[in-house]
Amino acid sequence: MKSRAAFLFAFVLTGFSTCACAADEPFTRTEDVIYHRKHGIVLTMDVFTPNEKPNGAAIVLVVSGSWRSSHDNIRPSFAAEYCRRGYTLFTVVHGSSPRFSMPEILDDMHRALRFIRSRAEQYGFDPQRIGVTGASAGGHLALMIGTAGSAGDPQAQDPIDRLSSRVQAVACLFPPTDLLNYGVKGFSIIGADATKGVRAPFDFQEYDETSRAFVTITDQNRRAEIGRQISPVYHVTSDDPPTFIIHGDADVTVPLQQSKLIIEKFKEANVPCELVVKPGKGHGWPEIGQDVPALADWFDKYLPKK
Amino acid sequence: MTSRSRNSFFVLLLIFCAAPASRALAADEPFTRTQDVIYGRKFGTALTLDVIAPKENANGAAIIWVISGGWYSNHDSINPGNVGEYLKRGYTIFAVVHGSQPKFTIPEVLEDMHRSVRFIRSRAEQYKIDPNRIGITGGSAGGHLSLMQGTTGTDGKADAKDPIDRLSSRVQAVACFFPPTDFLNYGKPGENALGVGILKDFKAPFDFKEYDGALRAFVPITDENKRLEIGKAISPVYHVSSDDAPALIVHGDADTLVPIQQAEIIIARFKEVQVPCDLVVKPGAQHGWAGMDKDQLTMADWFDKYLAKK
Numbered sequence: 001m002k003s004r005a006a007f008l009f010a011f012v013l014t015g016f017s018t019c020a021c022a023a024d025e026p027f028t029r030t031e032d033v034i035y036h037r038k039h040g041i042v043l044t045m046d047v048f049t050p051n052e053k054p055n056g057a058a059i060v061l062v063v064s065g066s067w068r069s070s071h072d073n074i075r076p077s078f079a080a081e082y083c084r085r086g087y088t089l090f091t092v093v094h095g096s097s098p099r100f101s102m103p104e105i106l107d108d109m110h111r112a113l114r115f116i117r118s119r120a121e122q123y124g125f126d127p128q129r130i131g132v133t134g135a136s137a138g139g140h141l142a143l144m145i146g147t148a149g150s151a152g153d154p155q156a157q158d159p160i161d162r163l164s165s166r167v168q169a170v171a172c173l174f175p176p177t178d179l180l181n182y183g184v185k186g187f188s189i190i191g192a193d194a195t196k197g198v199r200a201p202f203d204f205q206e207y208d209e210t211s212r213a214f215v216t217i218t219d220q221n222r223r224a225e226i227g228r229q230i231s232p233v234y235h236v237t238s239d240d241p242p243t244f245i246i247h248g249d250a251d252v253t254v255p256l257q258q259s260k261l262i263i264e265k266f267k268e269a270n271v272p273c274e275l276v277v278k279p280g281k282g283h284g285w286p287e288i289g290q291d292v293p294a295l296a297d298w299f300d301k302y303l304p305k306k
Numbered sequence: 307m308t309s310r311s312r313n314s315f316f317v318l319l320l321i322f323c324a325a326p327a328s329r330a331l332a333a334d335e336p337f338t339r340t341q342d343v344i345y346g347r348k349f350g351t352a353l354t355l356d357v358i359a360p361k362e363n364a365n366g367a368a369i370i371w372v373i374s375g376g377w378y379s380n381h382d383s384i385n386p387g388n389v390g391e392y393l394k395r396g397y398t399i400f401a402v403v404h405g406s407q408p409k410f411t412i413p414e415v416l417e418d419m420h421r422s423v424r425f426i427r428s429r430a431e432q433y434k435i436d437p438n439r440i441g442i443t444g445g446s447a448g449g450h451l452s453l454m455q456g457t458t459g460t461d462g463k464a465d466a467k468d469p470i471d472r473l474s475s476r477v478q479a480v481a482c483f484f485p486p487t488d489f490l491n492y493g494k495p496g497e498n499a500l501g502v503g504i505l506k507d508f509k510a511p512f513d514f515k516e517y518d519g520a521l522r523a524f525v526p527i528t529d530e531n532k533r534l535e536i537g538k539a540i541s542p543v544y545h546v547s548s549d550d551a552p553a554l555i556v557h558g559d560a561d562t563l564v565p566i567q568q569a570e571i572i573i574a575r576f577k578e579v580q581v582p583c584d585l586v587v588k589p590g591a592q593h594g595w596a597g598m599d600k601d602q603l604t605m606a607d608w609f610d611k612y613l614a615k616k
Contacts, residue, residue, distance in 0.1 A: 019354035032344060032352065040379035042342065069350035095348030098523050108532030163337075193482040200523035213408050216526075 026051055027083035037114035043108050047081035048089040055086030057303040058125045062141045067097040067201040081292045088123050090116050098200030102230045109216035111139050113165035129168040131299040139175025139298040146170035147235035169302035171244040171295035174254045177262040178233040190227045236265040244293055244298040248281025250294035337393050347423035353418055358386050358399040365434040367398030367613040368435040372451045377511040379406040381474030391602040398435050400426050408510030411542045419451050420475040427473045439481040439613045449485030456480035456553050457545035479612035481605035484564045487572040488543040493565040500537045544577040552582035554608040556601050558591025
């Protein structure tokens with residue numbers, strides 16, 4: 001299991017082909033739109049708007065692998081399929097491991113959704129037709145938004161934070177869903193046994209008012225509790241958005257069991273869901289780009305014009 | 307720290323950061339402001355600066371304004387009204403926001419600062435400034451960071467992948483308010499202020515970390531000798547050398563948060579190595595005072611002298 005966890009770090013989306021940015025691309029790209037400010041720094045996303053026939057819906061693509069995120073990892077080729085179908089695509093870069101931990105990353109993601117919703121009019125889409133996608137860690141974050149998206153805080157000082165971070169559809173690839181039962185029941189990926197592989201995203205910290213500094217949370221019960229909070233499987237409820245997952249049954253980095261667990265929960269809660277198992281496939285595959293249309297089909301079905 | 311000195315810190319924040327300014331810039335403002343120019347990226351995030359340029363009579367020199375109080379930094383704290391004198395004299399202002407405490411530590415902040423100077427230099431042509439006429443200013447933590455730039459600015463790395471990192475991070479003049487200069491001899495010889503003692507309410511910026519390759523995570527540096535070594539590395543006084551930028555310091559002699567001794571010891575070092583320097587002592591003044599804008603005239607004179615057209 002240790003080695004499985006270690007593989008998470010080696011994950012790259014090698015499968016997606018890159019293409020030269022030709023003038024006839026189906027989108028216009030706006031780089032570095034600031035969606036959040038914290039600790040003196042800014043968080044940004046790129047916006048790909050369709051050049052023709054916008055369909056009035058938006059897709060959020062989480063730029064994340066092993067919870068590392070970088071503006072350089074945005075592949076414009078991801079955008080082509082969605083923009084061709086008329087979607088406006090938001091590629092969200094989040095505070096990256098190893099300097100930011102999962103709870104901080106999730107704060108970024110919720111904020112990103114609220115920000116995107118606040119710009120619906122500017123970008124010309126319906127704020128009630130937003131889907132989210134991603135692979136591996138990006139799939140995990142997509143499912144977290146799907147299952148734990150929340151209403152805004154009406155008291156928030158910033159009007160953006162008064163908006164909802166919910167989405168209306170999720171379609172993702174090989175996502176971790178239960179960090180406390182990873183591959184087998186009872187194996188916690190955030191536990192001491194797994195620290196060789198992925199430690200930084202699980203270095204949970206809290207702000208201590210007395211010392212005015214962040215301190216590491218070491219209490220194992222509290223760590224397990226946070227592990228539950230950051231695992232989508234524990235957030236599944238009947239009002240979750242329809243969810244589509246593609247997962248290889250030979251994946252040793254994120255075991256297929258992770259998808260099976262959450263699909264089972266979705267079924268129990270009567271949330272529309274589908275799991276496509278790719279026989280013999282591991283954590284990513286060369287022709288993975290060919291699976292993007294299936295994700296887009298899901299969005300076409302569950303983000304229809306009202 | 308006494309509650310009085312803590313209060314004076316917040317007074318400083320008010321003076322430097324939160325001074326109320328009307329949000330909307332009138333069309334007849336004598337400057338243009340370009341917000342959120344990205345000067346660097348780290349850990350998925352971006353670092354930004356604002357460019358505040360005089361509409362008329364630009365003098366071709368730049369002043370970097372370090373937005374920092376207690377090593378907190380925040381875009382909202384940029385108030386162009388605070389640099390009116392510099393703008394009047396034709397300087398282009400680069401208001402640099404750095405990764406802020408309590409998340410980021412001083413060694414990380416210093417990386418941001420070096421990167422910002424290199425970035426600004428790389429944009430000299432675009433912003434119509436002479437890359438060899440760059441000054442830096444700030445107060446308190448911003449003064450500390452200004453002096454660090456003045457004493458530790460370095461040539462670029464010739465083989466850096468990013469062309470910006472091949473440029474120098476040196477500045478040609480420093481003018482700052484009440485800067486910490488020696489965290490190991492803070493107020494008096496042997497007094498440690500690495501987030502303890504007088505600076506005990508500023509623990510986070512001194513929570514030094516290092517990346518552990520085996521764990522693939524950042525871990526706290528707890529070894530006391532290592533911490534002292536870093537304390538030295540982030541104290542400008544240990545970096546003074548004869549090729550440092552001319553430095554002016556304005557400091558109150560009743561300052562309890564940053565004792566005036568901090569300015570005195572670095573000025574003594576500058577004198578030893580014959581770096582042009584001056585210390586303006588404000589009798590009875592603490593950590594910030596009413597009328598600091600008048601002291602900006604003295605600082606502007608300093609920049610006029612040491613950033614003069616060659």
